[in-house]
Amino acid sequence: MIELKNLTKTYPTIGGEVVALEDVNLTIPDGAIFGVIGLSGAGKSTLVRCLNLLERPTSGQVIIDGEDITKISKKQLLQLRRNVGMIFQGFNLLEQRTVEANVRFPLELDRVPRNQAAARVAELLELVGLSDKAKAYPSQLSGGQKQRVAIARALATKPKYVLCDEATSALDPTTTESILQLVKDVNKKLGVTVVVITHEMRVVESICTHVAVIDNSRIAETGLVSEVFSYPQSDIAKQLIIPNLIRSLAGGEGTKLRLVFNGEQSDEPIVSALAMECRVAVNILYADTKNIDGKAFGHMVITVPDGKSATVTKFLDAHGVSYREEV
Amino acid sequence: MSVLFTQLWSNGGFWLGVWETLYMTVTSAVLAYIIGLPLGVVLVLTDRDGLSPVVWLNKILGTVVNLVRSFPFIILMVALVPVAAALLGSSIGNGAMIFMLVVASAPFVARMVESSLKEVDKGVIEAARSMGASNFQIICKVYLPEAKPSLIVGAVISTVTILGYSAMSATIAGGGLGAIATRARNVYADDVIWLCVALTVVVVQVIQEGGMFLARKVDKRRRVNRRTKQS
Numbered sequence: 001m002i003e004l005k006n007l008t009k010t011y012p013t014i015g016g017e018v019v020a021l022e023d024v025n026l027t028i029p030d031g032a033i034f035g036v037i038g039l040s041g042a043g044k045s046t047l048v049r050c051l052n053l054l055e056r057p058t059s060g061q062v063i064i065d066g067e068d069i070t071k072i073s074k075k076q077l078l079q080l081r082r083n084v085g086m087i088f089q090g091f092n093l094l095e096q097r098t099v100e101a102n103v104r105f106p107l108e109l110d111r112v113p114r115n116q117a118a119a120r121v122a123e124l125l126e127l128v129g130l131s132d133k134a135k136a137y138p139s140q141l142s143g144g145q146k147q148r149v150a151i152a153r154a155l156a157t158k159p160k161y162v163l164c165d166e167a168t169s170a171l172d173p174t175t176t177e178s179i180l181q182l183v184k185d186v187n188k189k190l191g192v193t194v195v196v197i198t199h200e201m202r203v204v205e206s207i208c209t210h211v212a213v214i215d216n217s218r219i220a221e222t223g224l225v226s227e228v229f230s231y232p233q234s235d236i237a238k239q240l241i242i243p244n245l246i247r248s249l250a251g252g253e254g255t256k257l258r259l260v261f262n263g264e265q266s267d268e269p270i271v272s273a274l275a276m277e278c279r280v281a282v283n284i285l286y287a288d289t290k291n292i293d294g295k296a297f298g299h300m301v302i303t304v305p306d307g308k309s310a311t312v313t314k315f316l317d318a319h320g321v322s323y324r325e326e327v
Numbered sequence: 328m329s330v331l332f333t334q335l336w337s338n339g340g341f342w343l344g345v346w347e348t349l350y351m352t353v354t355s356a357v358l359a360y361i362i363g364l365p366l367g368v369v370l371v372l373t374d375r376d377g378l379s380p381v382v383w384l385n386k387i388l389g390t391v392v393n394l395v396r397s398f399p400f401i402i403l404m405v406a407l408v409p410v411a412a413a414l415l416g417s418s419i420g421n422g423a424m425i426f427m428l429v430v431a432s433a434p435f436v437a438r439m440v441e442s443s444l445k446e447v448d449k450g451v452i453e454a455a456r457s458m459g460a461s462n463f464q465i466i467c468k469v470y471l472p473e474a475k476p477s478l479i480v481g482a483v484i485s486t487v488t489i490l491g492y493s494a495m496s497a498t499i500a501g502g503g504l505g506a507i508a509t510r511a512r513n514v515y516a517d518d519v520i521w522l523c524v525a526l527t528v529v530v531v532q533v534i535q536e537g538g539m540f541l542a543r544k545v546d547k548r549r550r551v552n553r554r555t556k557q558s
Binding site for chain 2 (some may be wrong): 052054077078079080081082084085086088090092093094095096097105106108109110137138139150153157163
């Protein structure tokens with residue numbers, strides 16, 4: 001488990017201090033895929049670098065498995081980093097080394113005997129599906145392949161935690177999907193706890209179990225993805241999760257209801273049924289719903305005439321559709 | 328054809344000159360790297376955004392390097408005559424020459440090394456840090472291997488510069504093609520001078536082309552780019 005307590009990071013600059021993180025408190029449970037989402041400059045990258053002390057926090061604690069790592073010796077820190085793998089947006093592979101030598105690199109740092117290391121490297125390349133590229137150099141690989149090598153490298157020392165800093169931001173959508181799938185597999189098969197830093201909603205949506213929304217150096221909101229995505233509380237979370245919601249709520253007559261689909265049966269024509277049964281003209285202001293394996297996910301904002309809202313909410317309650325009244 | 332030319336041609340004086348020039352240049356270059364390479368590494372390490380910033384040390388080393396580099400070689404050489412005499416017991420001969428060449432070129436080498444190392448992607452350094460690499464491991468396993476092609480190019484430039492210095496130093500001490508040319512000038516043997524120039528050009532070409540070939544050969548990025556272009 002990783003816990004951050006009252007974490008603050010400021011950078012001195014010529015124009016005065018710049019605050020990158022302010023009083024951040026987070027708990028990252030074991031086995032989670034924990035997403036940290038925020039706009040550019042919100043402090044995400046600084047946050048993830050505080051987890052392995054690539055950046056030293058100005059104040060506060062970083063507690064990994066019960067130990068405050070801001071207090072351990074330099075030697076212990078180097079050991080600790082072998083237990084926390086990291087992958088990057090720019091892959092950061094050693095360009096003059098082959099794929100297998102890149103994956104072997106952390107083992108060399110750890111002085112693992114050669115034959116033992118070779119076996120581990122083969123195993124890792126198998127895991128990321130690049131066994132045939134062992135002798136290739138990074139410049140011969142595509143972006144997705146490079147990131148696979150980086151993932152294999154990050155896993156070489158069998159870390160308990162892996163940090164992903166915008167790991168898919170430089171990749172096209174299809175490749176992003178396959179890399180995310182790999183991260184998910186790694187989490188499931190190896191039980192590695194993953195921290196994912198991203199500005200892309202779909203990354204959190206597709207793999208994360210938990211999410212923290214960061215805004216202006218502070219954590220705006222945190223919780224299970226299913227909760228935060230269905231009922232975002234903070235403005236920034238709403239803006240990130242339902243980008244057009246706020247705009248769609250502006251003006252107009254009637255009561256506005258936001259329906260939240262969180263895995264209900266998608267074959268039920270709920271809006272049509274609502275209109276017919278309650279004899280009410282429903283107007284859809286906003287809809288962003290998906291059908292995943294026969295289940296509905298997403299949000300929809302409807303307006304109903306003021307007098308009719310009681311009937312409508314009764315219908316929704318009866319059909320098990322959750323909703324919020326929006327103003 | 329001048330008397331000197333015939334003489335040098337028949338007794339192998341030209342070849343001795345080429346040999347001496349090469350010997351001085353290569354020995355000086357190796358010694359200059361023994362000093363300049365660690366110095367360059369220290370300059371990168373102690374830099375403000377280096378792995379272990381020590382700003383005062385960086386400033387002092389930087390200033391010393393700049394100071395030595397600001398001297399025109401011919402003046403530095405004259406200034407070093409008494410130093411060479413005190414240290415080596417002689418201010419002439421190849422030993423003194425090499426001493427002067429090393430003093431003059433080590434700071435140059437340090438700057439070459441520094442600029443090569445600074446070309447290494449910061450992200451790769453960060454990745455190595457994230458894996459728990461010590462600073463020593465980062466130098467040996469990341470900085471130097473990743474900068475290898477650029478370091479070789481730097482070594483070629485340094486060596487050619489030292490070769491130029493070695494010819495200059497013939498005005499005071501030492502042998503080589505520079506010394507032959509100086510002697511030839513005193514007896515107006517233009518043909519000897521021209522042959523010395525031609526031989527120097529050949530030596531420089533060999534170092535330059537050989538070094539660049541090696542740099543291309545070790546660079547794993549270049550090799551691939553070329554292949555992609557062909558296909």
